[in-house]
Amino acid sequence: MSASSQDFAAVERGRYLANAADCGSCHTIPGGRPLAGGRPIETPFGVLVSPNITPDRETGIGAWSDQEFDVALREGIRRDGKHLYPAMPYPYFARMSRQDVKDIRAYLSTVAPVHNAVVSDRLPFPLNIRAAMIAWNRLYFTPGEFHAQPSKSEEWNRGAYLVQGPGHCGACHTPKTILGGDKTSASLQGYTLQGWVAPDITSGDGPLAPWSVDDLAQYLKTGHNRFAAAAGLMGEVVDLSTSKLSDPDIKAMATYLKDINGPKPSAESSADQKVLAAGAAVYQDLCSACHKSDGKGVPNLIPDLSQAATVNTGDPTTVLRVILQGAQTVATDREPTGPAMPAFGWQLNDAQVAAVATYIRNHWGKAPPVSEDQAKKEREALQARTN
Template structure:
C-alpha cells in the first residue's frame, strides 16, 4: 500500500514516487479500474508480474517493484493478493511516467538486469530450522522485503547477494546491518526485535525514527493484518541472522553501564560540549535506576552513536521525530532552526566520545551541513 498510494490519495490508486538513485519511478494503479488500473489482468498475468517481473503487455517491470522478493511467494499467497486487489473499489487515475534517464528508461534493457540479478524461484523451507523460523524467513524474504533497504546494492541497483543484510544507505539514513555486524551495544534478541517491530521502540536499543522504517512498522507489519505470531516469527528469524543468542551473554551488565553514564557530563570541569548537551537534550534522554524507559531512548545503547557514519544521529536531531515514528504520540523537537551545524557536530562528537569507545567521526560539521541542505524546508 505505501508504494502504491500517493500522499492523501485513494488507497492502491498509484502515483507515489519512489526515489531511486537513477530517477523517480511511480507506483502503478493497482485498483481494478479497467483503463488505468489492473482490471483487465487475469490471475495468470498477475502471477507472472509477481513471480517474474513481467507486465501484462509483456514489458519488463523495473526492479523498484521488488519482484525479485515476491518471486518467492507461494501461488496460494499470490492468489490471495489478487483476490484482495480485485475486490477494491476501482479508481480511475493515470500515473505519471518515470523520470529515468535514457538508456535506463528503455524497458527491454531490463532483460540484462534480470540475467545478472534475478532468479525465478519459490521459497524453499530450510528443514534444519523450526516451522516458526521458516515462517519468519518466508515473510521477511518474500513479503516484507527487509533486504530492499538493509542489503547494500551494487552500482546497477542489484542487491549484493553476498552481503545480505549488511546494511545500506536509504534516503540519507543508514539502514543498519541486521547480521552480527550490527553495531548496537546489545544484540537484537528475538524479544527486543518483537517489541521494536510491533511497537516502534525497544528500550534496550531505541526507536524507529526514519521516514522509511516507520511505514514498515506502522503499515506493513501492523495489526490486525499481521498477527503477533507472524511478527514473532520475523523477530525469531532475524535474531538468528544476527546470532543474538550466542552474543547475548552480558545484557544486564551492558545495560547497567549505559544507565550509569546516561546523565554523565564528562570528567572535565569546563567541558562546554557537556553543557550544551545538558541544556538541549539531557532532560529527555537521562535514564536511571533499573533500566532505560522506552520513552527515553538511551543514547549509550543506540546504534545512532555506534554506526561508522553519523547519519542516524544527525537526521533525527535536525528533523525531530514525529508522533507516528517510534513510540506513538511521543515527539522529539526538530533542532534545525535552534542549533548551528557546529553545535550539532559538537553534540555528535561529545556523545561519541563519552558514550562509546569507538574512534571519533570525521568531518562532522560538513556532514551536518550536507544533511541540512537535504531538509524538506527550513
C-alpha cells in the same frame, strides 16, 4: 466449504499478505486514496512513481488477468511485456508461491477502484530504457519460491519466508552495488536510502546485539521497545505492515533475524576531544532532558542512545536528519503514544550539529566522527526535499 467461503478466505489471506508486503507504503500517497499510486519513490538513479494497483480497469489493474499479475509480482514483467524496476521488489516477491500472489490479487480486487492515471517512467536517459533490466536480472535476480530448511524449526522457516519474501527486508537493509543490486555477501547489513539509514539488522556483534528476540518482536509489532522507537521509513513499515501481522509471525521474524550473524564492529574511532567537549555541552543543554544524561531515555517512549542501531552505524545520515529536522515516532494500537523529537536545525549551526552527533556516536558507540561538511550536506539535502 462453499465457494463464497473459499473466496472470503482467499481475500483475507490476500489482505494479510498485502500487509506483510507493505503495499500501502509505496502505492498510497499519505492522506490519499488507498493503493491508488502516484507516490514518488527516491532511488539512487532518480525518482520513480508508484502505479495505481486498485481494480480500476483503465488506470489500475482491474483488466489484468491473474497470470499477468503473477508475472509482474514474481518475475518483474509488466502486462505490456516491459520490465519493471526493482523498486517494485519482485526479486523478493519471487519467493512467494503462485497461490500467495493469487490471494493478494483476490484482495486487491475488493478495494475501491480509483481512476488515477500515473506516469511511472521518470528516470533520465538511458536509465529509462527498461530493456536494460534484462541484463540486470541476469546479474541480480534469482527466480524461485522459498524452500524451507529442514534443519531449522518451523518458526525459523516462517520467519525466513516473511523476511526474504513478502517482507522484502533486504530491499532496504542490504547494501547495494553500483548498479543497484543486492550485495548478497552482506545481506541485511545496512544501507542508506531516501535520506534514512536502514541499519544492520543481523545479530551477533552488530548494533542489534543487545536486543533479545522479544525486544525485536516488540519493536516490529508496536514501533517501540526498551531501546528504540521507529520513525521515518521504518515508522511507515511498522504502521502499515508489521503492526498488522500476528504475534506468532512477528516472533518468527525476530527469531530468524536473531539467528543471522553479521560482521564484527570496527574499532572505536578517535574523535577530536574539543569536538567531543562541544558536543557534550550541546547534548546537556538540548538533549539530556529527554534522553537523560546517561543516554538511556525512557523505555518504550524515548530511544536509548546507547543501544539505538542508527547511532552505532557507519553512516550518520539518520542521526543528522533527526537532529536537524526532528522526528515523529510511530503510534500503534499497542503503543498509542508516539513521542516526537523537535527539530534543532534552526538553533544549531553545522559545526554544532556535527559536534553533538559525534558526541552521541562516540560516547555511546564506536561510530566514526561526523564532520561539519557532512552536517552541511545533510541540511542542504533536507532543504532540497522540502522544496
